[in-house]
Amino acid sequence: MRQLFTDDGDSQQARSARGQTTIDFGVGVSLFLLTVVFIFTFVPSLFQPFTSDQSQIITADRTADMLVEDMLLPNTTTAERYVLDRRCTVTFFKQMQGTTVSNPPDDCRFNTSITSPQLMLGLKSYQSVNITLEPADGSKSGIVKLTDAKKPTGSMTRMAIGESPPQQGNVVAAQRAVYIRRANGTADEYRLFVRVW
Amino acid sequence: MLGDTDTLPSENRGQAFTLEAVFASMLLLSAVLFALQTTAITPLTSSTSSQQIQNQQAALTEGFLTTAQERGQLKPAVLYWNATSEQWHQSGVDGVYPSEPPNAFGKQLNETFLNWGVAVNVDVEYYTQPDGTGERDTRTQTMVDMGAPSTNSITAKQTLVLYDDDVLRATDGSRTSKNLSAYNSSFYAPDAAPSSPVYNVVTIEVVVWRI
Numbered sequence: 309m310r311q312l313f314t315d316d317g318d319s320q321q322a323r324s325a326r327g328q329t330t331i332d333f334g335v336g337v338s339l340f341l342l343t344v345v346f347i348f349t350f351v352p353s354l355f356q357p358f359t360s361d362q363s364q365i366i367t368a369d370r371t372a373d374m375l376v377e378d379m380l381l382p383n384t385t386t387a388e389r390y391v392l393d394r395r396c397t398v399t400f401f402k403q404m405q406g407t408t409v410s411n412p413p414d415d416c417r418f419n420t421s422i423t424s425p426q427l428m429l430g431l432k433s434y435q436s437v438n439i440t441l442e443p444a445d446g447s448k449s450g451i452v453k454l455t456d457a458k459k460p461t462g463s464m465t466r467m468a469i470g471e472s473p474p475q476q477g478n479v480v481a482a483q484r485a486v487y488i489r490r491a492n493g494t495a496d497e498y499r500l501f502v503r504v505w
Numbered sequence: 506m507l508g509d510t511d512t513l514p515s516e517n518r519g520q521a522f523t524l525e526a527v528f529a530s531m532l533l534l535s536a537v538l539f540a541l542q543t544t545a546i547t548p549l550t551s552s553t554s555s556q557q558i559q560n561q562q563a564a565l566t567e568g569f570l571t572t573a574q575e576r577g578q579l580k581p582a583v584l585y586w587n588a589t590s591e592q593w594h595q596s597g598v599d600g601v602y603p604s605e606p607p608n609a610f611g612k613q614l615n616e617t618f619l620n621w622g623v624a625v626n627v628d629v630e631y632y633t634q635p636d637g638t639g640e641r642d643t644r645t646q647t648m649v650d651m652g653a654p655s656t657n658s659i660t661a662k663q664t665l666v667l668y669d670d671d672v673l674r675a676t677d678g679s680r681t682s683k684n685l686s687a688y689n690s691s692f693y694a695p696d697a698a699p700s701s702p703v704y705n706v707v708t709i710e711v712v713v714w715r716i
Contacts, residue, residue: 336526343530347537354541365557372564390568391575446620483561485568485617487575497572497617 364435364480368504371429371437372482376500380486383415391487397441397467398456404428404439404469425469437504441467444485444497452498454488479505555657558715562623566661566713569617573610579665582610582648583629583707585674588691593648594676601650608678614649618713624651626712631694631705645710646693658714667694667704 380400382393396416402409404425412420422428425437441452453464473479482502489495573579585594585608592600595607605611605619618625627649632641669686685704689696694705 332523336523340526340530343533347533351537369557369560376568388571388575390571445616446622447616480557483565485565485572487568487572495576497613 364478364504367431367435368480368482368502371431371439371504372484372500372502374429375439375502376484376486379418381417383417390485391489394454394488394490395456397488398454398465401439401441401467401469402465405465431504435504436470436473437502438470438473439468439503440501441486442499442501444499473503473505477505479503559657559659562713562715563659563661565617566659566711569613570661570663570709570711573613574663576609576613578608578610578613579663579709580667580671581674581678582606582608583665583667583709584671584685585610585678586692587676588673588688591691591693594674601647603650606648607676608674622716624654624714624716626650626652626654628710628712629693630708630710632697634695634697634699641697654712654714658712660710660712662711663709665707665709667707669696669702669704671704 376392377389380392380397381387381389382396387393393416395413396418399409399412399416399420400418403412403420403423406423409420414420418428425431425439426433426435429437431437441454442450443452451466451468453466455462455464480503482504484500486498486500487495488498570579573582585606586592587594593602593606596602602611605615605625614625614627626647629646629648630643631646633644635641667685669684671685672680672683673685673688673692675681685692686696694707697703697705
């Protein structure tokens with residue numbers, strides 16, 4: 309009797325008492341798996357600032373400082389930082405790009421015979437650097453082309469040094485707001501970007 | 506027969522899977538939250554990268570102020586005052602610009618900061634007239650107010666001297682004809698040195714933060 313009861317009644321009860329369909333199981337397990345996957349992808353990203361190369365940040369910052377506060381300024385006693393000398397800046401970029409500069413100005417603050425950015429800026433040979441001059445207006449993008457101050461209608465130099473930074477990996481960028489005068493008295497603002505990786 | 510009795514508990518237990526899964530998820534998430542609070546590392550904590558951003562912003566703001574000074578845009582911006590209504594030109598009901606001012610300084614502010622997703626507050630600090638003991642106090646006149654800065658904001662200042670023969674600027678930026686010394690009470694800054702050609706020494710303070 310008991311077995312019959314358990315055979316019919318309880319098994320029916322068991323079926324009706326189970327009350328959980330496959331969908332319930334699916335919902336529960338997928339919720340759990342989602343949480344686990346979320347945690348495994350989120351927690352390592354918390355440590356990202358501490359795993360990147362800390363020295364690159366300092367390198368980018370100091371290189372930018374060196375350029376806008378010393379190297380590209382006119383060689384006068386009243387030179388103000390962030391106000392760059394047009395001829396020296398264009399010569400610097402041309403020199404670093406490897407094109408020979410005819411009649412380089414002799415009163416610039418940098419050595420006009422060095423052509424490697426790493427040597428000029430004091431970087432290690434394995435450090436790659438990309439220096440660009442871009443428009444100051446945030447709504448515009450792209451690299452600026454400048455003419456030499458002496459020849460306002462001459463050829464334009466593309467103000468970029470070094471290869472483009474990689475699309476992946478850690479690239480540290482430092483930016484400065486600079487001001488370059490033209491020969492006719494007007495002046496423009498630009499952004500100098502130094503990217504190190 | 507006995508096997509039927511044995512299968513009953515496991516079939517009944519199948520009901521607990523969903524609830525177990527929910528509890529397990531909640532337990533995992535609360536463990537992570539607790540661990541984050543203990544170690545104080547969150548995506549919003551000041552880390553080396555936000556320090557780097559602050560350094561860049563500081564250098565950019567200094568460059569911006571130097572450029573504005575070189576361009577001669579700072580003094581007209583400080584003198585862009587409507588003496589009849591006693592507030593900045595076209596500055597709205599509360600006398601403060603909610604966005605950039607409509608002059609050359611404001612255009613430069615827009616290009617350097619607003620277009621790059623950076624918010625700005627600009628204040629002008631000036632001296633009051635000397636009191637009985639000859640001491641002067643400083644007061645602040647807000648020019649641009651874009652709200653309360655975030656915790657990662659930086660400030661840069663530039664000092665400027667206003668002379669008695671400086672003139673206010675009109676709405677279109679042109680010079681008016683009355684000297685500053687004639688405006689003692691309708692200009693925000695008083696003549697802090699009445700017996701000298703200097704009118705006042707103002708400090709422009711720019712607070713910058715990323716939105």
